[in-house]
Amino acid sequence: MRAWLLDDFNGLRALRIAEIPDPQPSSGEVLLEVHYAGLNPADRYLAEKQYPLRPKLPHILGRDGIGRVLATGEGVTGVAPGDLRAVLRGDTGGTRPGTFAEKVAVPAEDLVPVPDGWTEQEAAGATLVYLTAYQALTMWEPLAPGAVVLVTGASGGVGVASVQLAKALGCHVVALSRSAEKSERLRQLGAADTFNPDDGDWPKRLKAALGTRRVDLAVDNIGGKLFPQMIETLGERGRVSVVGRLAGPVPEFNTATLFFRRLRIGGVAVGAYTKAEGHAAWREVVKLLRSINAKPLVDRVFPFEELRQAFDRLASGPMGKVLLAVRR
Numbered sequence: 001m002r003a004w005l006l007d008d009f010n011g012l013r014a015l016r017i018a019e020i021p022d023p024q025p026s027s028g029e030v031l032l033e034v035h036y037a038g039l040n041p042a043d044r045y046l047a048e049k050q051y052p053l054r055p056k057l058p059h060i061l062g063r064d065g066i067g068r069v070l071a072t073g074e075g076v077t078g079v080a081p082g083d084l085r086a087v088l089r090g091d092t093g094g095t096r097p098g099t100f101a102e103k104v105a106v107p108a109e110d111l112v113p114v115p116d117g118w119t120e121q122e123a124a125g126a127t128l129v130y131l132t133a134y135q136a137l138t139m140w141e142p143l144a145p146g147a148v149v150l151v152t153g154a155s156g157g158v159g160v161a162s163v164q165l166a167k168a169l170g171c172h173v174v175a176l177s178r179s180a181e182k183s184e185r186l187r188q189l190g191a192a193d194t195f196n197p198d199d200g201d202w203p204k205r206l207k208a209a210l211g212t213r214r215v216d217l218a219v220d221n222i223g224g225k226l227f228p229q230m231i232e233t234l235g236e237r238g239r240v241s242v243v244g245r246l247a248g249p250v251p252e253f254n255t256a257t258l259f260f261r262r263l264r265i266g267g268v269a270v271g272a273y274t275k276a277e278g279h280a281a282w283r284e285v286v287k288l289l290r291s292i293n294a295k296p297l298v299d300r301v302f303p304f305e306e307l308r309q310a311f312d313r314l315a316s317g318p319m320g321k322v323l324l325a326v327r328r
Contacts, residue, residue: 015047018058023105032085036323037124039322043063055094061093064126065086115286125298143169150219151219160186176197176222216239217240221243222246241267242266310324
């Protein structure tokens with residue numbers, strides 16, 4: 001089979017296509033013929049040695065994917081050859097080979113059926129970003145109806161998922177995006193207000209739009225110099241769920257800004273879910289999306305040979321998920 005191999009941890013330049021033997025499913029595993037794979041920032045971080053995993057090299061990246069079951073290992077029940085399944089979460093693409101390959105062996109308990117009415121492409125890159133967004137929104141005390149949720153980097157995979165799920169939870173969603181076109185699309189997806197983070201006055205404009213209200217929860221995908229501005233918009237006992245750091249470290253952050261409003265900051269880690277918790281969260285995600293007639297948003301699909309170009313697209317700021325078409 002063909003696979004993209006990572007030969008070292010010096011970045012994506014270490015990726016190469018190679019022909020390697022097909023994997024064989026062990027006990028409790030299935031062999032999946034990969035149709036589509038989803039790209040995530042975590043793939044790049046792992047390749048750049050910025051992720052707390054050190055898989056054996058050469059390694060195959062790819063956390064998300066969908067395909068047909070080709071074979072099952074001993075003891076597998078509830079799934080059979082020919083079934084279409086998506087990878088939910090687990091070690092795939094982390095400590096074990098991932099989905100940037102024509103075939104992958106995956107624990108059967110890490111797979112889920114495609115939700116009714118979803119295309120393969122919609123399901124291929126959905127699981128990780130929607131579980132991440134769901135954890136970011138629910139890791140604190142429950143959000144009250146009408147709570148104000150601010151999403152930074154709102155046009156990315158986790159950003160779009162956060163906007164949709166927060167809308168489904170009955171929140172007033174505020175989205176940050178540098179693109180007027182993307183801002184309009186975010187309003188269509190459920191954002192009540194959108195602002196350009198390059199506008200230095202956006203916190204003031206947001207406060208004016210909210211009147212006496214303030215942000216109850218911020219889902220932060222960006223970090224960097226935007227972080228202190230985001231803190232400025234939070235109300236009493238406001239919370240920040242930190243998902244990513246696409247803009248790098250936060251410069252000169254004054255922790256005194258947390259004191260008098262009793263603000264709280266916490267990190268999001270989908271890997272902290274147990275298997276049962278992950279499946280339960282995914283069922284809730286599907287239920288919430290169904291309640292507002294929403295589906296995952298796909299930005300662009302790249303041919304298998306263009307993985308590097310797909311990562312360039314991911315870095316440029318897509319609107320939704322970037323996918324790799326794997327099946328020949």
